[in-house]
Amino acid sequence: MTRLSVNINKIATLRNSRGGEIPSVKDAAVNCQKFGAQGITIHPRPDERHITRKDVYEIKPLITTEFNIEGYPGEDFLKMVAEVKADQATLVPDTHNQLTSDHGWDTWNNLSFLKEVIARLQENGIRTSIFVDPDPEAIEGAAETGTDRIELYTEPYARLYPLGRDKAIAPFIEAAKFAKNAGLKVNAGHDLSLENLNYMYKNIPTIAEVSIGHALIADSLYLGLETTIQKYLDCLKK
Ligand SMILES: CC(=O)[C@@H](O)[C@H](O)COP(=O)(O)O
Numbered sequence: 433m434t435r436l437s438v439n440i441n442k443i444a445t446l447r448n449s450r451g452g453e454i455p456s457v458k459d460a461a462v463n464c465q466k467f468g469a470q471g472i473t474i475h476p477r478p479d480e481r482h483i484t485r486k487d488v489y490e491i492k493p494l495i496t497t498e499f500n501i502e503g504y505p506g507e508d509f510l511k512m513v514a515e516v517k518a519d520q521a522t523l524v525p526d527t528h529n530q531l532t533s534d535h536g537w538d539t540w541n542n543l544s545f546l547k548e549v550i551a552r553l554q555e556n557g558i559r560t561s562i563f564v565d566p567d568p569e570a571i572e573g574a575a576e577t578g579t580d581r582i583e584l585y586t587e588p589y590a591r592l593y594p595l596g597r598d599k600a601i602a603p604f605i606e607a608a609k610f611a612k613n614a615g616l617k618v619n620a621g622h623d624l625s626l627e628n629l630n631y632m633y634k635n636i637p638t639i640a641e642v643s644i645g646h647a648l649i650a651d652s653l654y655l656g657l658e659t660t661i662q663k664y665l666d667c668l669k670k
């Protein structure tokens with residue numbers, strides 16, 4: 433079964449645009465789970481453009497499913513995810529000034545750093561996932577780090593999907609097979625949507641978890657959050 437973890441960053445983006453508490457990020461976390469989300473994902477960035485440190489601590493007690501916190505594994509991030517006891521930490525190689533996440537780890541050139549970080553997270557009982565491109569070499573390096581999972585960066589799939597879905601999915605099918613053979617569970621995320629999600633699921637039903645935010649929150653502006661989450665869950669059925 434592929435779990436849907438809803439990324440609520442963009443609720444915080446809208447809230448921060450006016451500086452108040454509307455829309456409430458806490459209410460979003462509660463309602464996404466009430467409407468069927470099997471996890472809540474957040475990506476607190478150092479500039480707090482959307483999810484703030486305060487949000488992280490306020491959301492934690494509201495989690496009744498799974499709490500996935502994404503981010504660059506600096507000291508502050510590692511302390512925070514340990515303090516809130518996230519269920520999963522997804523390590524992303526973002527710099528401070530990126531518009532959004534746009535690449536996976538160079539796992540071999542960051543091997544000793546990632547090994548140390550992953551061991552520390554696992555000692556705190558936190559499942560680890562490393563954000564990678566669908567590149568067998570990067571996945572091989574990820575396995576070497578001792579991580580529990582990888583998360584396949586799916587923007588290239590989403591971008592190429594309208595131009596030819598067979599070609600778009602091919603590297604991801606291969607990457608998922610390679611990861612399975614390396615003993616890694618596979619998550620996936622970035623730019624997944626109602627347009628492209630079901631095709632990915634049908635071709636790679638072994639994906640453990642998809643984390644979806646931008647397109648889902650955008651869809652909910654027209655369809656409403658409950659209907660939208662149900663539609664995304666329907667994409668994860670045969
Ligand atoms: C790692 C990943 O793909 C998502 O966390 C994405 O980076 C969302 O971040 P923004 O919502 O800041 O674009």
Ligand SMILES: NCC(=O)COP(=O)(O)O
Pocket residue numbers: 439473502583620621622623624643644645646647648
């Ligand atoms: N890890 C991907 C994620 O959490 C959400 O990415 P997106 O759906 O906002 O592109």
